[in-house]
Amino acid sequence: MANSSASSNAPAKKLNLSRFKNLEFVLGILLAGGIGLAVALSWLLFPDGGRAVNLMARLTPPFADPAHLLGTDPLGRDILARVIIGGRISLTVGIVSTAGAVIIGVIMGLIAGYYRGIWDMVVMRFADIQLALPFILLAITFIAIIGGGLVNTIILLIVSQWVQYARLVRGSVLALREREFVQSARAIGVKDINIILRHLLPNLLGPVIVLMTINVANNILLESSLTFLGLGVDPTIPSWGGMLAEGRTYLQTAWWISVFPGVAILLTVLGLNLLGDWLRDTLDPTGRTRI
């Protein structure tokens, strides 16, 4: 009776999968970690903050001048330096605002989904109203009241993004709370807080992690839209989104101005995505992907 139920062909499959999973992890760490490290060291690498203007070398194409490996912008500033320094704002905004939105959204979603009733009503109607408000309208109102700047931009993004997590989590909780293992925990007398933390939360992290990795990229771009409209961070500090917008007018003559910050966003998001996938699968003991 006590024999293992694992079928004989399972080990071979598992091995292949785990090799792929390891690759995901290594690539993810290399990309996201590499970019993170470069950005963190940018104070040492580029003490001038990428502000050095060299009008003689303006619009140098990439790989033409060893001093400006990725070329220069219309003011002759080094693109490589600005991309790395721009990561400070972009990564801070992207990661902190996403983390904030996840924390608030998940808590709200758990409460609304688990307790239903008045909590559900209040949280979800509030969420509906907020979803009906266009982001730009919300942003203008918000910035007009509390002003711009890095911290306020992050707060604005959290306020506008938590709703998605709340809705996602609430949906999962509604399905999970009727599942027999949750009923079974209730039958034993497990406290609500323990049911939520031990049984519900681990079972709904998968989709949250996926949404999170997409959200980081989205927030990096939203920050640039805000900055472009003059609602975000100080436009003189470089950021990836800001550089993308600046380069727009030169797209046909000097593509590198906007392409390299774009590549930076792409690689960061790819790295985070790979890490997210790896994390989701590592947390799931069944080894199956369920979204």
Place this chain on the structure above:
Amino acid sequence: MNPSELLSVQSLNVSFGASTVVEELCFSVEQGKTLAIVGESGSGKSVTSLAIMRLVEHMNGSINSGKILYRHGEKEIDLAALDDKAMRKVRGKEIAMIFQEPMTSLNPVFAIGDQIVEILTLHEGLSRSAARKEAQRLLDLVRLPDAKELLDRYPHQLSGGMRQRVMIAMALACRPKLLIADEPTTALDVTIQAQILSIIADLQRELGMAVVFITHDMGVVAEVADDVVVMNKGKKVEQAPVADLFANPQKAYTRALLSAVPKLGSMAGQDLPRREPLTVIKDNQPQEVGVSRALDTARYEEAPLISIRNLVTRFDIRKGLFGGVTHRVHAVEQVTLDIFPGETLALVGESGSGKSTIGRTIQQLQDPTSGEVIFKGKPLAAMSKAEKMQLRQKVQYIFQDPFASLDPRKTVGFSVAEPITTHGLLDNRAAIDRRVAELLERVGLSSEHAERYPHEFSGGQRQRICIARALASNPELIIADEALSALDVSIQAQIIDLFMELQEERNLAYLFISHDMAVVERMSHRVAVLYLGQIVEKGSRRAVFETPTHSYTKRLLSAVPVADPGARRKRILLTGDIASPVRAVGNEPAIVSLNEHAPGHFVAEEAAKSINHQGEHHA
């Protein structure tokens, strides 16, 4: 291929990826006869049917070798070698299939009439109006009342049994010569199962079809089959005419399987439930293990452990813009019963009878609308928070589906330890781990299993884990809500024995909620029969099973298929559906009154029309 054969499967091999699911399978189906393929989960019986329909490729499997010869007029065609286009002409037209789950095999957004019409216009080339007439005839054929009106109904408006009949009507639309029925009655109640089985048998006679009937239920096999193929782990174990197979099984596996099937009536003449030795296969030989002993554990002289007095549970159905209550589900109505220490009280009834709701109310998963639950003399309503918590320790609940009742992200050790940590029964980690190991060993697993996750275990093993978890808090009552229904018969027999062994050892009381009359007969001291939320008969197991008095109890017992082909009998068939417990507000059900028919045997008074299954269906 013999001229009397319609289908002949020869050395069939089917695999999914690297694993072979069906191996060297050979069998044939005679024209107009019923072949039953029987086996436990993982035996490859369903895959065989999918291979015949060539649907395995669709599910990423492949037919590696072998022939599936099908007689088409004078010719024989090999279905295994047919291309997709030719196969489409065979499906539906020559060979039709019905599936287990009538809830999911109809498209919810189309009226059922349109779904049948679609098949008829596609395969038979009928015009829409002619197809609609034919669809109505087909619904009449499967004995659905008001066929004309039903054409415009949507699947969600029909009950499970009606949906399965619609599925049969659809399968018969093109007059197939072979019908493959894959567990068509497994999801249905016994009385409805009896209806469906008799409809299939009648239609088979009328239309001269051959039927391949796939099932795990030996009772159903004995009831319907002419020939039987027994499968185990992808291979054929043996094939024989049904009477021979039951009278004289050749192979050890078949013998073990047959001995594990609980047979209704096997406990006749005995007052107490009995542990019986199990037949298990050891070194390819069936061996009997275990003890034969009556279970005299019930202590009726003591005060009842749990009493329920006039319990009423209703669920409001809200409709409309302002969510006003228009209807109520009358799940439980005025139920009164006692559970004594050490006894097994069985609650039996079909879906909608309220049996689970009673269990959930005792476990405080559900608040009663009115009435009392009394634990050792103290009403639940008068208990403090701490006392209610203690009740949750003394009463444990085991759910039906062992795949759903364990948290997939927690180790087995965590799940088994959870009642201990929740109630603070042991305070240090080492003692808890020791206790968990002990419990796992007690239910027939090993202590190393604590580190593993639920998905690494089979259904039977998981149910053992659930039992270990229930035992962890030293309960006095375990509520087993259909805890055996999802298990294969051989596993089921082992778990029944485990339940009884634990009852002997710990003097546990069980509230055993089940629809399976044969299992109830094996296990219980007393039985209460529920119908639409009310008890219609209760008494000792012997009284209820040997002298069933209420007409519903009689009907329920006669609907159970008996695993003995010699015992095929005419049964009391129901024409309609199980009546629904949903009622409009203000339309209260009449409360039946129980009379003491014999000492300890209570039977509800029957009005002339009271428990007649009504042919109506609810929206």
